[in-house]
Amino acid sequence: MYSRAWVRVRSTFGEPAWLAVNLSVPLLSSLAMALLYGSVGLSKYTGFAILGGIMLAFWGNVLWSMASQFNWDKEEGIFEIYLVSPAPITAILVGMSLGGILATLPSATLVAVIGWLFFSTSINPSWPSVILTFVLTLASLYAMGMLLSSLYLAYGREAESLNNAIGEPINLLSGLYFPSIGFGSPFPFTIQFIASLIPLTIGMDALRKSVFYASGVGSVWFDLVTLAVMAVVLLYLGDKALTALENRGRRQGTLVVRLR
């Protein structure tokens, strides 16, 4: 676990250009949405857009550096090395997650700093609640990344197109820049229910309450419990899916196929 995390951290911090690469989408998207709020005289909501940009950095990392990773590793011949090593695959995935979180922190922090400098966003946080929500959101989000990485292993080049296709709809449903569930949501109940199955939706809702409305742990406890349950369930499902697909790959001899 430590080894895989270290590789990810070292590869990012050893190559500062990665910071610029990781920063582009979350920074520019959140600036665009913040300016959209500002353009209609709603500057008090620009903080929602900046918070969305911060979490988009992590969601992007989950999508592109977790979900797709095993597929790329398979193409480059690294995945077979994981399989023959004595380390459990789940530990490698957890290490990849921890490394990914550490590697994404600088770009997420920069989004926050630049957003604050541009828009002087005012916040009213309850820090214990913010920290707890943030940690649990990342835990459930990266657990979802582990599940996706298992599923993407079954795909070839389609994985990249799938990533491109699901990224934006999840940004929409999870309410990265506006509340997509509960009060203020533009969606009908059915869509809100579907959106609630995505950890990012629950996390964003709880983070908005904690960061901007000083909601303490007592106010967001249900969101926190939901996130914790989601993290455990997704981790379990990811482990099961990976084992099943690994076994299928062994039988069909597709684990070392590089380009189909």
Added chain:
Amino acid sequence: MRLPRAVFAAAWMGWQREMTWTNPALSLFIKTVAPTATVLTAAAVYWFGSSAAGIFTAERLAYIVVGASLYAQVGAYAYVPTAAIAEGKWSNLYQQVYITPTSSIPYVAGRCLASFADSAPVVVISLGVAFYASQALFGANPSLQVSAESIAMVAVALVVSLPAALGLGYVLGAYSIFVSRFEWALPSYVSGLLMIFSEALFPASVLPYPFSLIAQALPFTYLMRAARAALIYDSWKVYLTSMFYLIIGGLIFLTLGILVFVQAEHSARAKGVLDRKVM
């Protein structure tokens, strides 16, 4: 005949890469999902904020829906040269193109044309879906003037924006010739910056000076204005003025783009980086 044939061959290749990796209908669906979600996200942001403040207007919603839909077309151009050249260097395709008698200028043009062809339906579909989804989700009708005339006006504006797209393609193509790592970094920035500077979501006047001047200088800004003049404001005067600036800006972009690209090709040849790889 050599030049049109080379452009057509490159366009066909680009179309094949983008659309035929799976069933074309599925490919079009997958390409449409993300831009449509982007349009709805922008519309939802506006709906949420303006409803809370009691300042919602259907015209402003239409402004955002039209701009965000067209952004799918504009943003797509930023990625074409990277796919054509940087990716082509990895697959040894670009080197083959480079040694052909017509060189790579028609190749980039063809790939941009393919991007135009495959992203134009995406604009239409995302605009249509966003229009009906706005009614269903927000209970609001974006005030669009949809008629044969307004649709033709938008189609003409899209075609007239091609020189600007080609110009952008050549400049980014010049970058792609030299880059061997982080190929997708600059296109990501360009695509994101176009969302901010091309009036996709809000008027250029929202941007602080001198950033607002950048938006005024971009031909894509005038594409947005022309499309809105046709679909929202029904104003021939604004449409024709925007088209004028779009043509002039596009030609300047194209000329500069070709100059930069030719210079980059010569320089890359001298430095021996045309087939450089990082393993």
